[in-house]
Amino acid sequence: MRLLVLGAVRQHGRAHGYQVRNDLEFWGAHEWSTAKPGSIYHALKQLAKEGLLLAHEVAPSTAGGPPRVEYELTEAGEESFFALLRTALRAHDERIDVLTSAVGFIVDLPRAEAISLLKERVAALESWAEEVRTHWTPDSPPAEWGHIGEIMRLWTHQAESDAGWTRGLIERLENGAYVMAGEGEREVTVLPEGTGNPFS
Amino acid sequence: MRLLVLGAVRQHGRAHGYQVRNDLEFWGAHEWSTAKPGSIYHALKQLAKEGLLLAHEVAPSTAGGPPRVEYELTEAGEESFFALLRTALRAHDERIDVLTSAVGFIVDLPRAEAISLLKERVAALESWAEEVRTHWTPDSPPAEWGHIGEIMRLWTHQAESDAGWTRGLIERLENGAYVMAGEGEREVTVLPEGTGNPFS
DNA sequence: TCGGGATTAGTCAAGCTTGACTAATAGCCC
């Protein structure tokens, strides 16, 4: 949530709640994350309270509706955004929605850093899978464990699959895919006009 | 949470909060789900309020500590447990912790039903992956989409991996693995004595 | 011109999660 909201405000430079809300809806975020109006407005207020966002008092609406509050990232907000982004890409135990958000903002990092974070991710996933495997399969025959071993299988399977995807992304980045931070022309971050939203 | 708490109470027939809490801790649930004391006690109260659990008033503690409340599943609680369990196994979009809990309770279902639910799961995963793939890759060359396509890749990758794990489990169940509901002798549902908890 | 629907913008209560705290008794050590 914080990552999403900070990222959305950041792309606009200055944004009010409804703008953020629309961006996130456009990204399909209400489908794969907890980005619903209540959460968004709550996050904005909370982030402002914590000094990560600066709230510019109620500007009169330019196009109907009640007055609105505009927000802008502070220095601390900028730092927090990148800290969240880095953690989300590096850690193996973040929720899938957090990872998804992070991938959405990955082009805000320099290429070398993104690659290095993703390599940390692969390492973390592998060592975690290995840890689960050794802890859950001691000397005893797995049969004794009963169906609980299936949970172990599920997790290691997931971790390996995730590592596979990550390796693929690393390779594409190493081959120069996408325009990353500091590489000139910024690409559009929204979908082309007229394209349907598949998450509905 | 509801699934976990109902399942834990159900295994004891009648249990108080601390027992549930200890079971879940033993299963490592505090690591892979939101099963922390606050949530557990909250869930117990909420479930009791909704008539899924019956609260037997404060019995004096047998071994130190404040008095405690004992809970027992009602008819509705029993139904709700199985409804949650079936949904968790069948649906492709449940969180990983919910799926994990469901796998932990899968032996409470008859073998044939479990297999059939898991087959529904595979079908749901495949059709969802296909949907994402077709919606996100129209005629236009993928390059135009920029890095957002990576999110699509992440999801389809995950769905395929999940389907793979599910197919494996189906196969093991079809080959007679584990003791399911209505198959005589119930196996132990907890870890053997002295085995360390790997989630720490 | 006026009334009703769409759009814009946000609030609110109820439920859930988190992490830190409280409280009661039992057992042990000196």
Place this chain on the structure above:
DNA sequence: GGGCTATTAGTCAAGCTTGACTAATCCCGA
């Protein structure tokens, strides 16, 4: 036998999420 700690059992405030609701203005058709 008095105090210290471990265990047992649970509470609480603050934050987060959900789904339904409110409120102001614009626009279009009769």
